[in-house]
Amino acid sequence: MPALPALLLSIHFSSFLLVTMAPRSGSQAALLSSVRMAAILDDQSVCGRGERLALALARENINSVMEGGARARVEVDIFELQRDSQYETTDTMCQILPKGVVSVIGPANSPASGSTVSHICGEKEIPHVKIGPEETPRLPYLRFASVSLYPSNEDMSLAVAAILRSFSYPSASLVCSKAECLLRLEELVRRFLISRETLSIRMLDDSLDPTPLLKEIRDDKVATIIIDANASISYLILKKASELGMTSAFYKYILTTMDFPLLRLDDIVDDQSNIIGFSMFNTTHPFYLEFIRSLNLSWREGCDLIYPGPALSSALMFDAVHVVVGAVRELNRSQEIGVKPLSCTSPQIWQHGTSLMNYLRMVEYDGLTGHVEFNSKGQRTNYTLRILEKHRRGHREIGIWYSNNTLAMNATSLDINVSETLANKTLIVTTILVRSNSLS
Numbered sequence: 001m002p003a004l005p006a007l008l009l010s011i012h013f014s015s016f017l018l019v020t021m022a023p024r025s026g027s028q029a030a031l032l033s034s035v036r037m038a039a040i041l042d043d044q045s046v047c048g049r050g051e052r053l054a055l056a057l058a059r060e061n062i063n064s065v066m067e068g069g070a071r072a073r074v075e076v077d078i079f080e081l082q083r084d085s086q087y088e089t090t091d092t093m094c095q096i097l098p099k100g101v102v103s104v105i106g107p108a109n110s111p112a113s114g115s116t117v118s119h120i121c122g123e124k125e126i127p128h129v130k131i132g133p134e135e136t137p138r139l140p141y142l143r144f145a146s147v148s149l150y151p152s153n154e155d156m157s158l159a160v161a162a163i164l165r166s167f168s169y170p171s172a173s174l175v176c177s178k179a180e181c182l183l184r185l186e187e188l189v190r191r192f193l194i195s196r197e198t199l200s201i202r203m204l205d206d207s208l209d210p211t212p213l214l215k216e217i218r219d220d221k222v223a224t225i226i227i228d229a230n231a232s233i234s235y236l237i238l239k240k241a242s243e244l245g246m247t248s249a250f251y252k253y254i255l256t257t258m259d260f261p262l263l264r265l266d267d268i269v270d271d272q273s274n275i276i277g278f279s280m281f282n283t284t285h286p287f288y289l290e291f292i293r294s295l296n297l298s299w300r301e302g303c304d305l306i307y308p309g310p311a312l313s314s315a316l317m318f319d320a321v322h323v324v325v326g327a328v329r330e331l332n333r334s335q336e337i338g339v340k341p342l343s344c345t346s347p348q349i350w351q352h353g354t355s356l357m358n359y360l361r362m363v364e365y366d367g368l369t370g371h372v373e374f375n376s377k378g379q380r381t382n383y384t385l386r387i388l389e390k391h392r393r394g395h396r397e398i399g400i401w402y403s404n405n406t407l408a409m410n411a412t413s414l415d416i417n418v419s420e421t422l423a424n425k426t427l428i429v430t431t432i433l434v435r436s437n438s439l440s
Contacts, residue, residue: 033072033073034072034073034074034075035072035073035074035075035102035324035325035328035329036074036075036076036077036099036100036101036102036339037074037075037076037077037101037102037103037104037105037321037324038076038077038078038079038096038099038101038103038104038105039051039055039076039077039078039079039104039105039106039317040079040080040081040089040092040104040105040106040107040113040117041078041079041080041081041106041107041108042080042081042084042106042107042108042109042110042113043080043108043313044082046303046305047299047302047303047305048299048302048303049108049311049313049314050295050298050299050310050311050314051106051108051311051313051314051317052078053294053295053298053314054291054295054314054315054317054318055076055078055317055318055321056076057291057294057318058074058076058317058318058321058322059074059075059076059321061287062074062321062322062325072329072332074321074325076321077096077099077101079092079095079096081107081110081113083110084109084110084111084112084113085112085113086112086113086115086116088113089110089112089113089116089117090116090120090344093116093117093120093121093344094343094344097120097124097126097341097342097343097344098341098342098343099341100339100340100341100342101126101339102126102127102324102328102339102356103126103127103128103129103324103328103356104117104121104126104127104128104129105128105129105131105317105320105321105324106129106130106131106132106317106320107131107132108131108132108313108316108317109132109230109313110132111132111133111135111136111180114130114132114135115135118130118145118146120344121145121146122145122146123349124342124348124349124350124353125145125349125350125351125353125354125357126145126342126350126353127145127146127147127324127353127356127357127360128145128146128147129146129147129148129149129320129323129324129360130146130147130148130149130150131148131149131150131313131316131317131320132150132313133150133153133184134148134150134152134153134184136153136180136183136184137183145353145357146378147323147357147360147361147374147378147379148374148378148379148380149316149319149320149323149369149372149380150258150316150380151258151280151380151383151385151403152379152380153183153184153185153186153187154187155379155380155403156184156185156188156256157184157185157186157187157188157191158187158188158401158405159278159385159401160185160188160226160254160256161187161188161191162401162405162406162407163254163276163387163401163407164224164254165407166407166409167224167252169195169197170197170223170224171197171198171199171200171222171223171224172192172197172198172199172200172222172224172225172226173199173200173201173202173217173220173222173224173225173226174188174189174199174200174201174202174226174228175202175204175210175213175217175225175226175227175228175229175237176201176202176203176204176228176229177204177208177228177229177230177233178228178229179203181203181228182201184228185226185228185256188226189201200217200220200222202216202217204229204233208233208236209240210236210237210240210241211240211244214237214240214241214244214246215244217246218244218246223250223251223252224251224252224254225241225251225252225253225254226253226254226255226256227253227254227255227256227257228256229255229256229257230257230259231257231259231260231262231263234255234257234263235263235265238253238263238265238268238275239267239268241253241268242267242268247268247269247270247272247273247275248272248273249272249273249274251274252274252276253274253275253276254276254277255275255276255277255278256277256278257277258278258279258280258312259311259312260277260278260279260388260395261277261279261281261309261388261395262308262309262311263277263308263390264306264308265390266392269390269391269392270392271391271392273390273391274389275389275390276387276388276389276390276398277387277388277390277395278385278386278387278388278401279385279386279388280312280315280369280370280383280385280386281310281312281315281368281369281370281386282366282367282368282369282370285366285367285368287368288368291310291315291318291368292309292310295307295310295314312369315367315368315369316369318367318368319365319367319368319369319372322365322367323360323363323365323367323372324360326363326365327356327359327360327362327363328356328359330359331352331355331356331359335352335355337352337355337356338352339352360374361374361376361378369383370383370384371383371384380403381403382403382404383403384400384401384402384403385400385401385403386399386400387399387400387401387409397410398410
């Protein structure tokens with residue numbers, strides 16, 4: 001990992017804030033009076049994903065440790081989208097620009113809106129911090145003005161391929177909920193072509209009924225099934241698979257949804273099931289338990305459903321605020337910067353935007369979603385994905401995938417546990433015939 005050139009962000013939450021907000025000598029530029037950013041939310045779920053609260057927690061934690069000359073308070077203006085619409089998003093961005101923000105964060109689950117935000121931010125040279133899946137196809141922008149905290153499509157392909165490699169590259173079936181799946185997992189498909197193993201691809205229709213597809217997979221006797229869908233659709237597929245008797249030890253499922261930890265599969269999994277997925281959460285982070293506790297309390301106040309755990313988008317929002325604040329304050333150490341209102345009808349740009357993007361690409365920070373660092377394309381690098389396996393009481397970690405494409409699986413996850421079932425296991429019994437020397 002390269003040494004930090006100018007930006008020092010500690011692994012400890014409180015230390016990070018104190019370092020980036022420390023007063024400087026008189027020869028350096030004055031701190032900003034405020035750091036204002038905008039967050040675009042697209043959460044239309046009944047109980048919410050906790051993104052608004054995550055932003056408030058990040059803001060208050062940063063502001064609460066300000067001391068002495070470090071008086072630049074963090075402010076986050078929140079805007080909500082009702083649908084994934086380029087027109088509505090353009091209108092929202094035209095409301096954001098006059099406020100004089102240093103960055104725009106989100107949205108999490110609106111691909112068309114996310115592309116529109118990136119395009120407008122590129123035109124105005126305002127950094128855009130993405131917290132959702134990479135758009136497919138990836139669009140070229142006039143100016144590079146975005147970084148992404150979410151794993152790239154290539155990384156997701158490599159992570160799935162690494163698990164398949166640990167299974168000795170069996171024939172597999174890929175179940176897609178959207179046509180973009182083939183572009184999103186292009187690298188995975190390419191690796192199957194190289195290995196000459198069989199990958200059958202099946203697409204859900206508008207009814208989202210997986211029954212016909214699963215029956216085809218069962219009839220073809222394909223044991224490894226990759227599901228590329230969001231958490232709710234993934235649950236529907238696994239529920240139907242259970243009804244069809246396809247969650248026995250014979251089958252292995254790999255899910256690409258990054259909200260895998262939220263899936264409650266108590267009514268689906270048993271001791272024989274093999275359902276694997278990924279998690280980005282850094283459960284050893286000093287603020288992790290407090291973060292979950294706060295989101296849990298908020299959930300219980302407004303929702304009768306059992307709290308499933310924190311959504312990844314809420315943790316990415318939390319980390320995004322810290323990354324932007326660290327970059328802005330470090331940039332302000334080297335030059336006096338300020339923000340100004342912009343307009344959709346004016347050709348004016350933010351003159352410090354390019355410099356801030358350079359500092360964002362130098363950030364190294366350990367947050368709720370693990371190590372945050374970006375490559376030259378603004379994609380996340382030098383991070384890990386925890387590999388989880390579902391069981392009736394939740395899930396257990398069985399390995400770690402590293403973004404340098406290294407897979408470390410727990411030894412016990414690759415061996416037969418004698419306390420578990422031996423159903424569908426092939427046992428080889430060897431016997432040796434020995435001539436008896438005894439007299440009859």
